[in-house]
Amino acid sequence: MKKLNLLIFLLLPLFCLAQLTLKGKVASETKALEWAEISILNKEGKIIDGTTTKEDGSFEIKLKSGFYKIEIGLLGFTNYEKEISLEKNTDLGTIILKENETKLVEVVVQSKKKTIEQKIDRLVYNFENNVTTTGGDALSAINTAPGVVVKNDVITILGKGTSRAMIDGRLIELTGEELNNFLKSISAADIKNIEIISNPPAKYEADGTGGLINIIMKKGVRDSWKNTVTASYDQNKYGIYTLRDNFFYSKNKFRFSASVNGKTGYKNSTENLDMYFPDGLSTMRADTKIKNENFSGKLALDYDLSPSTSIGFQFMNDRNNPDFGSDIKIEKYNTQNDLENITLNKSFTDKGSKNQTYNAHLITKLDPLNRKLSFDVDYFNYSSKFDRDFIANNYTPEMEFIDVNQAGKNISNQDIDNWSFKADMEHPLQAFDLSYGAKVSFTNSISDVFFYNTISGTPVLDPSQSNRFSYKENNQAVYVNGSKKINEKWNLQMGLRLENTQTTGFSETLNQENVNNYLKLFPTFFASYKKNENNTFSLNYGKRINRPRFDLLNPFKVYINSNSYSEGNPFLKPSFSDNFELAHSYKEILRTSIFVNAITNGYGVVFTSNPETNTQIVTRENYFKNLSYGIGETYSASFAEWWSSENSLYFLGAKTEFIKDINATPSNSLQIDFTTNNTFVLGKNSKLQIDFNYSTPFKSGLYEVGYVSSFDIGFKQDLLNKTLQIAFLANDIFNTSYLKNFTSVVNGVKQVYSQNESNRFVRLSVVYNFGNKKINVKERAFGNQDEKKRAN
Structure with missing residues (x-):
């Protein structure tokens, strides 16, 4: 760990070479805008940097010289985009965002999620379309996941063995009958999805022959x-x-x-x-x-x-x-x-x-x-x-x-x-x-x-x-x-x-x-x-x-x-x-x-x-x-x-x-x-x-x-x-x-x-x-x- 910290310390000056300043202010037609989101994209369209505006609408970002695209967004205003070539310290001045002419009270977009999503290190199971889990609990939801069985107080990934359970990435310190009783106390309606991690990455505990079952709980909608x-x-x-x-x-x-x-x-x-x-x-x-x-x-x-x-x-x-x-x-x-x-x-x-x-x-x-x-x-x-x-x-x-x-x-x-x-x-x-x-x-x-x-x-x-x-x-x-x-x-x-x-x-x-x-x-x-x-x-x-x-x-x-x-x-x-x-x-x-x-x-x-x-x-x-x-x-x-x-x-x-x-x-x-x-x-x-x-x-x-x-x-x-x-x-x-x-x-x-x-x-x-x-x-x-x- 000491060697890693030393390596990062030695390489840090290299990342700071040839840094230029890009700054400006964001405002509406009547006032400065705080919390506007500033995104910097490279030629490939990938976000490489970003920040948010201060109380007076100002922002400042350090970048290397090159060609970029700046995007500015804020809820209730039309997004702003501009391509820039940064060769020296640049002040973009005051950027005016226009308010959206149509105020949407509520927009509900309904789409059917894929039931199973394959990621590099896990399988994500979205069971919202499974009728049998309605009114049920977390244990019954786990039992409907592909390749997972619950039998005799044991949660098992087929061909792997006994699995441990987590909630939002935190290990539950229970097993067997006690774990099952705890999972039965959680409503399936509170669960966003279930991750089946047969070979968990190094971040997670190594305990559990059959890997980990990670229960992701719903977080609710912002500002509601x-x-x-x-x-x-x-x-x-x-x-x-x-x-x-x-x-x-x-x-x-x-x-x-x-x-x-x-x-x-x-x-x-x-x-x-x-x-x-x-x-x-x-x-x-x-x-x-x-x-x-x-x-x-x-x-x-x-x-x-x-x-x-x-x-x-x-x-x-x-x-x-x-x-x-x-x-x-x-x-x-x-x-x-x-x-x-x-x-x-x-x-x-x-x-x-x-x-x-x-x-x-x-x-x-x-x-x-x-x-x-x-x-x-x-x-x-x-x-x-x-x-x-x-x-x-x-x-x-x-x-x-x-x-x-x-x-x-x-x-x-x-x-x-x-x-x-x-x-x-x-x-x-x-x-x-x-x-x-x-x-x-x-x-x-x-x-x-x-x-x-x-x-x-x-x-x-x-x-x-x-x-x-x-x-x-x-x-x-x-x-x-x-x-x-x-x-x-x-x-x-x-x-x-x-x-x-x-x-x-x-x-x-x-x-x-x-x-x-x-x-x-x-x-x-x-x-x-x-x-x-x-x-x-x-x-x-x-x-x-x-x-x-x-x-x-x-x-x-x-x-x-x-x-x-x-x-x-x-x-x-x-x-x-x-x-x-x-x-x-x-x-x-x-x-x-x-x-x-x-x-x-x-x-x-x-x-x-x-x-x-x-x-x-x-x-x-x-x-x-x-x-x-x-x-x-x-x-x-x-x-x-x-x-x-x-x-x-x-x-x-x-x-x-x-x-x-x-x-x-x-x-x-x-x-x-x-x-x-x-x-x-x-x-x-x-x-x-x-x-x-x-x-x-x-x-x-x-x-x-x-x-x-x-x-x-x-x-x-x-x-x-x-x-x-x-x-x-x-x-x-x-x-x-x-x-x-x-x-x-x-x-x-x-x-x-x-x-x-x-x-x-x-x-x-x-x-x-x-x-x-x-x-x-x-x-x-x-x-x-x-x-x-x-x-x-």
């Missing part, structure tokens, strides 16, 4: 206010009510937004588990009623200190209270398949979680060459509780009571704090665009597990199954990234990120400390070649890391039921992956991608068992290395003015090897994933959506997974000049999108598991928009003219 109210009702076995309100306000230098989301109701979950022990089959059937109670909110404030500098603050809060009661039936058969005994396990779990996210940021444009410096300070806190009472009674096959198998109380709490500080610099140079920055983060996690034996009727603490576990993780990162448009055909981008990580895990009960320090480099490379107007090729590579979730490191047991428990592993280490992708785009209609993903030191869930006690044990291990590969086709079509379609077809394969002594044999097979989303325009204000997806059964390493499919129908009607929308969704009509036949064979015991969490439901949504399209403000222009025009 708007409010959106959404009410929806989901009916599965039970019902769920959702109410959301989102408010935007912008005037002059001030921008404010707020949202409140509430959800209440229930959903049903059914689970089936068959375990083939040497002495006979053991089956488990569980029926769970889950309380779906959520309250969340967001506040965001931005203020322009000057035309080049803005500051902002953002706060997000999310609270969940998913209490649930379960009825579990366990049947034990002998080798002749005769029923020997039945265990009925009844439990109730008081579960809750909450998280708060704070962000403060400053963004400043350093000069007319668009050098931009930004600072971010983030604080994140997550806390959860888990209080479960259960009792399991043994019965004869004739349902005569025998005895109490087990009775207990599980109490678990977790608290996570994370501070991060980040600085990013965008530094355009004459030869290429340079960016660099640094980030430090500090994470502290404390979790405890207490188990009380209640078989006697009085809770008795079991120290052997109780523990307090603390985990600290500090990370320091620096990066540099360079991009260059070589010519009209070639674009290149290269980056390098260095991350230094220190972790400490301490179990108080075991008096055991695990320390891990590692320094890793994460290179990235992107190249695109535009052969002609119809064909574009791209190649990218990135190295990634996948760090274990904090709760997976806690070594103590949490009982799922009387003969099944889960335990973490404090010795888990991160896995690493190398991602390669070659892609071709034809007319931005047909996209083909060929990809390879190599994972080393991979970790995951291992379903083992104890044949002596007929107990299932869920553990986590670094146990494999994997090579995934595949080819994906995405096709966007408009078969008619009233019928548009988005389709994808993926062929996926893998080769897995175990790096740990596991009494199991790895196996892999071809997987085919097909999705089609079709939008039909029934009239000026009516749309019909018909979606279908299907994924074949496949084998992957330790597991075999059954097929998954879904057939969805949605309808949307716009009313009152599109201020009111009514939408209907029938999701997973045939009830086939759940996890089924999840099979593994370890220690000679075959386990087959299925889970269905109310994926089949119908939804009725009502969305109402109102507000003032334009607020009377002092006319001014920012350096970026697009900002004045950006719309939600």
